[in-house]
Amino acid sequence: MTLPDQTLEQQVPAADLDAAAGLAASGELAVSPEAVAEAAAVTNEVAALARLYGEPLLKLPNDLYIPPDALEIFLDAFEGPLDLLLYLIRKQNFNILDIPMAQLTLQYLKYVDQIRLSNLELAAEYLLMAAMLIEIKSRMLLPQRQTELDAEMDDPRAELVRRLLEYEQIKLAAYDLNAVPQVGRDFIRTQIFIEQSLVTSWPDVTPVDLQQAWLDVMKRAKLVQHHKISREELSVREHMTGILRRLQSSRFVEFADLFDIAGGVPVVVVNFVALLELAKETLVEITQAEPFAPIYVRLAYSPA
Template sequence: MPEVVDQVALARLYGEPLFALPTDLYIPPDALEVFLEAFEGPLDLLLYLIRKQNFNILDIPMAAVTRQYLVYVDEIRTRNLELAAEYLLMAAMLIEIKSRMLLPPKKTAEGDEAEDPRAELVRRLLEYEQMKLAAARLNEVPQLGRDVLRGQVYIEQSLQPRFPEVQLVDLQEAWRDILKRARLVQHHRITREELSVREHMSVVLRKLQGRRFVEFEQLFDVQRGVPVLIVTFIAMLELAKETLIEVTQAEAFAPIYVRLAYSPA
């Protein structure tokens, strides 16, 4: 078996492990640069080296990890000096930890042994790994616009318009309006007139004949006085009760219209 670190294959060729690069293999100049840019920072690279070789993250072999880490950093320095700055900072930290491990451990004032120099690095790596796994799980959740599209259903509206129902209050307000206008007309001739509700029902039907809609106020003859208005209004109520006419309104507070009731052929 070739001498490689922990017998880890560099690649697999047709299913067979490859422990050393072929001498005649051509690597494009930018190939390594693309690989290095896949890491999101020094902690990501360090975590990759540890997990790739199945090292115990609580007992990191600092010599092997630092050596491999520096190989990557040297490659970065030759291609992107600005990107290498933060990686160099982590390399200095690794070297410092390794040097502290070579020194005899110092006891604290309470007589306890000093904390492992790798403890802070292990804590940062574990926190980073937790955040990275959480981000990966969030990325797997279907996202609107990327994995899921919002369904839209278009329903054709009915061709026949549906008008809101006229409420009793609306009729009362329209009736008060007509009464106010009728009081403005003064008559000095006193006459007695017998009024017929049925006759005025016929008058209303004649006014509506051949017309699609008639405004509510146009059905009243204000000049003839309040008694005629009352009889006309009663006649309209009777017609509506017998479903001979329909009282409609386009929207709230809109003018009220009257039309002949629709009767299918």
């Protein structure tokens, strides 16, 4: 159904058309029937309320039903309460760091009352934000105590301002991302079929390429190596016996002389453990004459 075109260059009244048709029928006016039919069609086109399936509709049908929601017009679509608050702040040129809560809350509640009448589920999150605005407004209206004035109080609007600034930043970033060309929306990737040759062409290999490939194989082979650790059984008791035998032949033995450096770290460690066990069992004595003096080991003195 389309609206009639009201921009005709010339409109002829219906009475004049009927008079012209009568004169043409009596022969007093030389007008062709095609011209009269065309003039009548123009008259119907002007008087038509709408067009239904290409035909002019001169009057409304008696059984015409128009749903109430069919004439609703949404000029602004908001993504949520923060989007609505940001729209109201920018529209009224409010300072987002110093929001007049009374005016903003009043305008916000007017919008919430409108959407509550049509969509109650959508109004739930808006009502939650309305409660938050009313709470902030009430906190700002309450008188402050002297202790609160002495201690610097936080602005009740600080949390709301932080959320609005973060939302505006994300919204602007979303606009920038939407402006980036996208496949399927702004451009389409073309696919071109290229017929390849049936004859296989092999690349030429030079001696330098072969040498480089061999060096890479040798480099990978060096990375894969096996390290075997052999287990050597060392007895602490045997080393304890060896230390006692050595101390029996001499009265004092210097601490460093008790260790066999040529045997390696494991032998030295086990020998030291054996010496500690002997000292623990009070079989040997470890003495030192003065600080930083050599340390000596001897058999423990046992009275006869």
